[in-house]
Amino acid sequence: MKMTDLTEKVETLLAQVDKPASYMGGEWGSVMRDENEAELNYGFCFPDKYEIGMSYLGLQIIYHVLNETEGVYCQRVFAPGSDMEALMRETGLPLFTEEKKNPVSQMDVLGFTLQYELSFTNILNMLDLAGIPLKSCDRGEEDPLVCAGGNCSYNPEPLADFIDFYMIGDGEDVLVETAQLMIERKRMGYSRRELLEKLCQVPGVYVPSLYEPEYDETGRMTGHRKLFPDAPDTVVKRMIMDMDSVSYPLNPIVPFMDVVHDRSVIELFRGCTRGCRFCQAGIICRPIRERSAEKVKEYAEAQLKNTGYDEMSLLSLSTSDYSKIEPLVTDLMSMCRSRETGLSLPSMRLDSFSPRVLDEISTFRKTGLTFAPEAGTQRMRDVINKNISEEDILSATKQAIELGYNNIKLYFMIGLPGETDEDIAGIADIAGKISWIARKDPERRGKFNVTVSVSNFVPKADTPFQWAGQNTPEEFDRKHYLLRDLLKKKKGVSYQYHGSDTSFLEAVFARGDRRTGKSILRAFELGCKFDSWSESFDYGKWLQAFEETGVDPTFYSQRTRDRDEYLPWEIIDCGVTKKYMLAEYDRAMAATVTHDCREGCTGCGLRRFVECPVYEKVKLSDVSAPEHAPSEM
């Protein structure tokens, strides 16, 4: 069947909407092919606006990997802005692909990336705009398959009713393997059910409809009952062990319009050895896997040449932890300088912060600097295992101030387990001390600014804090005002904080079970979408949705889980054992730190599946024995 071309209809609407460039396609680097020649038409769906999706490196990687796969043509799909959506619904124009303006319902498969919980309603809205049944069980043989991946898929249960299959972990290999199975289905004519039964046997693939959640009389989940005997007992995440072996987008799409991050991005490494106890990425992205400096430089050069960007950024969870960061930055800096290009280094840690690195980047453009102490007192930083001292914070900012930076932004979290008002006061204290360092210099007075940006702690699945209850929204509000009043007394300090209601919702879905999906569906029906955008977030409707679906959201957000309780996301094995996370939880409660695993293996459990590159290195350099015994090796 030839695919429908909606170009004319889309064009008529473009003159009437804000940001028409987000629906145009045809950007430099976008892949324009004959969709009727493809064996498998893939719609990569980003459940938010174009300018957000185009700032996300994962989109470029997946787009590149899929379009490199024989027989596959991958196009992008974004959530239209509300003005565009209104016109689409009014004129009966269905959701369309960015590149060829094909109806999304004619794709063979739609892949959603789950980056944050507050984008969940957008997924339902996009399916609805496409005219595709929202629930997996209502989709027929001719409907596209709907799959998902990304960090929120480590707790796949809230969206389990809507997603046909999940891919967990690094996508490069599993995307290709599942695409090949879908091509095989088209050739052989398997039914949808047969395909799903085959898909569930691909490592890293979770097919929710092949399992049924079980609950006890108190409403707690007790397990996943298999409905298909060959479905795996647990789904182990996929890991790319050799970063130099996977292909990287050297011709990324360069948007016409201004997007949030509009620059060349080179991924340095995946994983992190630090072990911050609140951090989901720090657990699920283990082990640390670096891209070689040669590849980084080769990719950087190629991307700059192919895109013409005037800014480049390095991406990882903790840039300064790259093993040879100084020589790399020096080389990249000279490459950038000869091209009148700026280099930005996000995610720098305060303790490994090198004046030399800072000096390198500050010779071209002095943008602001951002640091993340995360907590205000040493005790609290020990609880979360953010192994930095106040001295680290102050000396790093002092160096930055001396180099001429006038804007420093500090990230903190409030509502962490075991937090007292003293810990909140500690945040104000640090901000005041930093501001004072700058104000000692009379020339800087009035020019220098510290921004304190506070987010609300959301306990996430697959972290040592996955058992912890979240603060109530009222408690968050009280702490926001407390900190605001303390910061008022400090000069040269500005203050930002996140809304408590959205953090509450995030917590519900970060650790929700399958029953919470009913509330997402109801919230969508009530008109919720773009929940992460303050102008469209409607808390009242969410409360109504919980009420009407009989879901108590505080059961998920505020309740402290029992140690032996079955957790809804246990069907997914993130590589790190529950036992290890529980041990870390106990150490947190005792404010005991755990060292960086580059100083010796702490036994997280990853070695059950792969050879950990850090472990191999540590063994060779003969570092002292681990502090606590490796579990379940």
Next chain:
Amino acid sequence: MARYLLKFTKTGNLRFISHLDVLRLFQRAFKRAEIKLNYSQGFNPHAKIGFAHPLSLGFESRAEYMDFETAFDNDTAELLEKLNGQMPEGMSLTGCTSLKETGRTAAAAAVTHADYRVVCRSAVDEEETAVWNERERVKRALDSFLGQGSIITTKYSKKKRRDVETDIRPSIISFEQSEGTDSPELRMRLLTGSNGNLNPQVLMTEFAKYAGKRFHPQNWIFVREEIYFTDRSGEVRPLNEFEG
């Protein structure tokens, strides 16, 4: 150092990208083509690129102009070839000329006139198309419209916080129907730049109101056909003959 004037088109979907988007697009195209631009000095250096006259969002153009300054001398044919390889669909470069190194007038400041073509998208609204297809009637209306001594438009001024009246008649140099086209089409030459400036959409709206004809801008395609400057002898010439 050398200065050049580039002529390019902006058609199809690219009519929906803004002035700033075009600027960004060219900066990147220059980098990809490895043509070194001169940068301004100062705190936040930016490439020395200037556009002749901003085009309204949604308008197509057969004749956009951009001047730029490079660090070294280049062959104009070579520049054109290198850059053309870096253009997305909908944008193509149609000419490149050298400007005087010491020229003090930016191309933008020299602009005095522009030609536009306004075409009805026939498929969209049959009734509207039919009205404008009555060529004799349109011609009579045009004659009497242009025969007026003055044509007053009112526009709300944000700055003055009230409606401001303007006589647009002096800004209309010519305004006529195209002959022998399938769809209704009008052509106009309008004052453009600091000595007077009239947007063709404003003119079309005024004319439609005067003639009592249905007119929805989204059903029409606006195309800028050429931009002109006036030389010392008073002759109106296409901007690609401008030397700086």
